[in-house]
Amino acid sequence: xxxxxxxxxxxxxxxxxxxxxxxxxxxxxxxxxxxxxxxxxxxxxxxxxxxxxxxxxxxxxxxxxxxxxxxxxxxxxxxxxxxxxxxxxxxxxxxxxxxxxxxxxxxxxxxxxxxxxxxxxxxxxxxxxxxxxxxxxxxxxxxxxxxxxxxxxxxxxxxxxxxxxxxxxxxxxxxxxxxxxxxxxxxxxxxxxxxxxxxxxxxxxxxxxxxxxxxxxxxxxxxxxxxxxxxxxxxxxxxxxxxxxxxxxxxxxxxxxxxxxxxxxxxxxxxxxxxxxxxxxxxxxxxxxxxxxxxxxxxxxxxxxxxxxxxxxxxxxxxx
Numbered sequence: 001x002x003x004x005x006x007x008x009x010x011x012x013x014x015x016x017x018x019x020x021x022x023x024x025x026x027x028x029x030x031x032x033x034x035x036x037x038x039x040x041x042x043x044x045x046x047x048x049x050x051x052x053x054x055x056x057x058x059x060x061x062x063x064x065x066x067x068x069x070x071x072x073x074x075x076x077x078x079x080x081x082x083x084x085x086x087x088x089x090x091x092x093x094x095x096x097x098x099x100x101x102x103x104x105x106x107x108x109x110x111x112x113x114x115x116x117x118x119x120x121x122x123x124x125x126x127x128x129x130x131x132x133x134x135x136x137x138x139x140x141x142x143x144x145x146x147x148x149x150x151x152x153x154x155x156x157x158x159x160x161x162x163x164x165x166x167x168x169x170x171x172x173x174x175x176x177x178x179x180x181x182x183x184x185x186x187x188x189x190x191x192x193x194x195x196x197x198x199x200x201x202x203x204x205x206x207x208x209x210x211x212x213x214x215x216x217x218x219x220x221x222x223x224x225x226x227x228x229x230x231x232x233x234x235x236x237x238x239x240x241x242x243x244x245x246x247x248x249x250x251x252x253x254x255x256x257x258x259x260x261x262x263x264x265x266x267x268x269x270x271x272x273x274x275x276x277x278x279x280x281x282x283x284x285x286x287x288x289x290x291x292x293x294x295x296x297x298x299x300x301x302x303x304x305x306x307x308x309x310x311x312x313x314x315x316x317x318x319x320x
Contacts, residue, residue: 012217014187015052019221022180023041023048027176028168036148039050040164042142049225049241049246050220051180056255060210061260061312063192069257070124070265072218073249074273077112077250078211078217081240081280082309088226089302104240106290108140112281115250119270129258136251161268182294191217207266208316211273212218223250239288239297246281268319276312280305 006084023044030040053076060068071267114135118128165173191214222245229238283305287297 001198002199004194004201004277006194006214008191008198008217011187011190011192012220013215014183015055015191015218016220016224018180018183018187019048019051021176022051022184023174023180024165024168024172025180028173029167029170031164031256032168032170043144044164047244047248047252049221050245050253052188052221053183053245053249053253054256055184055217056192056214057256059185059192061212061257062260065192065196065206066124066257066261066263067206067266067269068192068196068210068214068270069152069252069261070119070212071207071273072209073254074277075211075245076219077249077272077277077314078280079215079309080222080307081284082312083216084219084223084226085239085284085297085303086302086309087223088238089297090299090306091227091302092230093299094230094297095185102289104143104243104247104287107143107281108243108250109281109285110136111139111247111250115254116270116274118141118277119200119265120277122264122267122270124254124258124262124265126258126262129255129262132255132258136255139247139251152311153203178212182212196213204317205266207269207273208319210315211311239284243284250277280308 024042026038026048030044053072056072057069060066060072113121115132116125118131130135195209196206197211199213204212222241225241228240229241287301
């Protein structure tokens, strides 16, 4: 047990650190290549916090644990909204003014519905993986096109552009890019093996492993980014990190187990856990889009989200 805990902690620490260095290297290298800062912000920076989920999903799928990969995606999306935004809103009110964010929230909800439709038969097939991957590229093309064609300054996009490293030598950027690509799969493997060892000791299923220990661990970059955003008065970025990560998770990351280990999944994933993802996503959409002129998440919302997450975790452990 102690060995598994040590591997889990070491893997998680290295996973978060290497993901940060990967985004740093990729962002700096893209800037040095002359790519528009807006394009870098909406792709590399926006999706960078989902790098842990991507590599964990690939590792779990290749290890023959597709339920862990699927659980990681669903659990991370639940944690991003209920846990991460819950904690962030408790720290301070989160106001929403970004037009880009208001376009991404309905896209996130639509992507969630698409995933639910594909999972409802209890099978994540290779065709499902292809469908999700195509939907991801189409969605990203739409977001980028809308942002580039919009001449009005968007606060969230401006905040993302500020996150791109400046004046970094190309050699240094390439070094961290390569280092991240090497360390991410290694740390993901450590984390998966440690989490599996701990969870098996308590008799938890592969799905619950992904929904709990691994999902919370891989959501730490989003927590750090959202808390930093609210402390720097970058409210749209605080929510944007979560929405962008959830969109990336449900389309790109969920496609990975479908492509690498297609087959039947735990029935609870397409039932109980998907409906939880849908409920939290819909709640965020209501708060962002339908809350009148004063669109914000306040401390009451934060407390309700956090309580929801805690209750859900209790339900998962009591069910096993």
